[in-house]
Amino acid sequence: GAVVSQHPSWVICKSGTSVKIECRSLDFQATTMFWYRQFPKQSLMLMATSNEGSKATYEQGVEKDKFLINHASLTLSTLTVTSAHPEDSSFYICSARDPGREQFFGPGTRLTVL
Amino acid sequence: QQQVKQSPQSLIVQKGGISIINCAYENTAFDYFPWYQQFPGKGPALLIAIRPDVSEKKEGRFTISFNKSAKQFSLHIMDSQPGDSATYFCAAIQSGSARQLTFGSGTQLTVLP
Numbered sequence: 316g317a318v319v320s321q322h323p324s325w326v327i328c329k330s331g332t333s334v335k336i337e338c339r340s341l342d343f344q345a346t347t348m349f350w351y352r353q354f355p356k357q358s359l360m361l362m363a364t365s366n367e368g369s370k371a372t373y374e375q376g377v378e379k380d381k382f383l384i385n386h387a388s389l390t391l392s393t394l395t396v397t398s399a400h401p402e403d404s405s406f407y408i409c410s411a412r413d414p415g416r417e418q419f420f421g422p423g424t425r426l427t428v429l
Numbered sequence: 430q431q432q433v434k435q436s437p438q439s440l441i442v443q444k445g446g447i448s449i450i451n452c453a454y455e456n457t458a459f460d461y462f463p464w465y466q467q468f469p470g471k472g473p474a475l476l477i478a479i480r481p482d483v484s485e486k487k488e489g490r491f492t493i494s495f496n497k498s499a500k501q502f503s504l505h506i507m508d509s510q511p512g513d514s515a516t517y518f519c520a521a522i523q524s525g526s527a528r529q530l531t532f533g534s535g536t537q538l539t540v541l542p
Contacts, residue, residue: 349529361529420474423470423471
């Protein structure tokens with residue numbers, strides 16, 4: 316199957332700082348990427364849908380000014396958590412949709428805000 | 430509103446047994462039903478998927494049964510192994526350009542050796 320990578324795999328930051336998470340499709344071009352958030356023992360919650368070259372579409376209740384998404388190329392999308400607070404601590408997972416319209420997930424990024 | 434209901438929340442099975450996880454949906458616009466397997470600290474991985482025009486799909490020890498009239502589908506894991514211990518999510522995709530996944534709540538499967 317197609318491979319999606321995320322970087323970093325884990326990050327610890329101080330409250331008030333910003334953190335950038337990268338999502339890359341390694342062997343296919345993804346016109347659409349998705350960003351999810353997952354709390355312990357819970358399901359994945361879709362945060363936003365990112366289309367290359369256009370603004371991301373955010374789900375209801377997700378602050379677009381806090382979670383900045385940039386889909387600059389067909390293989391790269393970034394999520395920046397701005398002015399992070401402890402309640403932003405979570406597992407962030409991206410997925411990319413290949414031309415065959417299947418979704419492949421990245422390995423996730425564990426964010427801990429102190 | 431939970432569009433895909435998944436049960437049970439947790440499941441314990443003996444090695445060699447059959448694990449069964451059930452999902453139900455309401456939205457008849459869903460046209461693709463994948464199952465994902467997730468190990469702790471990892472992203473979900475596609476396990477098997479089915480379209481509503483098929484009643485059953487089998488891949489190795491994993492089988493999806495689909496009942497379109499009842500709007501239900503289930504995952505059967507035959508000869509369950511300790512390595513199958515993970516969280517399983519059913520999902521559904523609605524026809525249309527966005528193709529967003531709607532996930533079930535997840536089932537934590539433990540296979541005892």
